[in-house]
Amino acid sequence: MIKVESEILNKSGKRENWREIAFFASDDETQFEVREYYGQQKISYMKETARLPFDCLGIARMNYSNMLRTRVIDGYEPIEQLKTKVPCLPFSNFKPPMYKCDFDVPFAEQLSKINDPVVIPVQQGKRAYIKLGQESINSIQAVDIKGNAFTLDKNIQEMLASKVAIGSFESGVLETYILDDGSVCLYDVIMLNGTEINSSYKDRQKSLKGMFGHKSGFTYPDTLEANTDLKSHPGRHFIVKDNSVSCLDSRTFVIPNFYSVKVLIEEKYSYRPGYYKVMFTTPEGYESIGDLYHPHEELYANTQIQIAFKKVENGKPVNFWFSPIQHKNKLNYDEDGTDIYQMAQLSEFWHGC
Structure with a gap:
């Protein structure tokens, strides 16, 4: 089970009362749990006091919200800085980022407004987002840009599953392009091991290459400088990202070609x-x-x-x-x-x- 979301609450009095309400999901997102932890004096003293299993995401989310609401009614106060949420999970609720293509503003002008632009050519294929997990090959899920689930070819699932390693790379969400020949080009990484990756785009690419290698059957996109003659490039369009922000940043846009x-x-x-x-x-x-x-x-x-x-x-x-x-x-x-x-x-x- 992966902890998807949790909230820590405090109730002051003669004793400091602490509670954590946590939402868990199995790696293949077919089983869910809402757990409650309770302790006095210190957060570190909390122990599990309740565990509710569910096989329906909607019902599990409803019970998670109800449990939080009940504790607030009981006089507990949420501690915002201790609230956590794993990005992209549950993956069945994941909304892929929308990349804008604004024809009303000259593309060169749009490009000039990005502080540290990275221009990524796209020559073929369709953009997709893939979630990996360590439990089984069934933990691998994929959605298109509309968030619609689809099944990857079995050989791709097996290639992805072979890269998962306990203790180093246990779970992740990748931005990819499924190419016309069925292979996968790794464009970006959103989350690794439950943490959103906020390093620069170029560093994220280095991480992907380190994890997946160059002889794994996966490929990686080229990156161009902003002053490149884009029109002469064979790319059908370009994704423009700010090198300094995460994959989910809303400033990413597309230049047609x-x-x-x-x-x-x-x-x-x-x-x-x-x-x-x-x-x-x-x-x-x-x-x-x-x-x-x-x-x-x-x-x-x-x-x-x-x-x-x-x-x-x-x-x-x-x-x-x-x-x-x-x-x-x-x-x-x-x-x-x-x-x-x-x-x-x-x-x-x-x-x-």
Whole structure:
């Protein structure tokens, strides 16, 4: 069991009365306990007086709150500086940080406002957060940026579990990217052994490399200086963090690094799941430009979408992907704006520094 949260309360009188109400969770977060400790004179004299087991998070949290409330009614006063809470736990309640992308302020200006910026390129994959624990492989959990749980490939779970070591690295929450080939790139660390990691980003990366190594099957992102020519970099976008703050800091933002133009879905391949043929409109009709791989949601023929890309060959985009910039209405059948003349005015469709 991991102590997720606790609060120490004091009641003054002839004897100093101390109580601690603590909330515990198993590493796989299927079992929970609320424990109470009591002692007189000194905090160090407290001993366990009650232990209530639960198999439902909501009921366990309710009992934890009720027990605290009851002790306050009894005349106990919470000692705020002794209150503790492990970041990210329970992981089933974890809300991933939201990274902003503000198109209303020039990205170079946003970058200049960060005291010690670290620019981290992203070339592929999806951001995810992974919790590790020492009890079993079932203790490994993952959520996407919306907080939705998903199951990692078994080989990745086994690789992660092999790095857990009693006495040194027993639990943690990692910021990662799940790459297109199914491998994991370790971008940041939020918590280790019940403590939020507040060292610099560069030091956090050193810690990750020390724990996971370079021959473990995991990879690590590059980091760029703020004065780098970002447009020429192959990264699809950049995560900008302040080197001096933790992973959960709200100042982290995203700089895009691509062209985004409108196209039409020509057809969905029945024999290639997740693949679609896309096309431009032309004065003569339509012109196919290639295949789009987008397995995350179903797209429909004759609807308008935007594709993002970095390279152009023979006047057409190559190696393109589903742009994060899309019409608010997913089923947009309007062909207006999808003409091939966009390629002659690419500077108007650039998003980035």
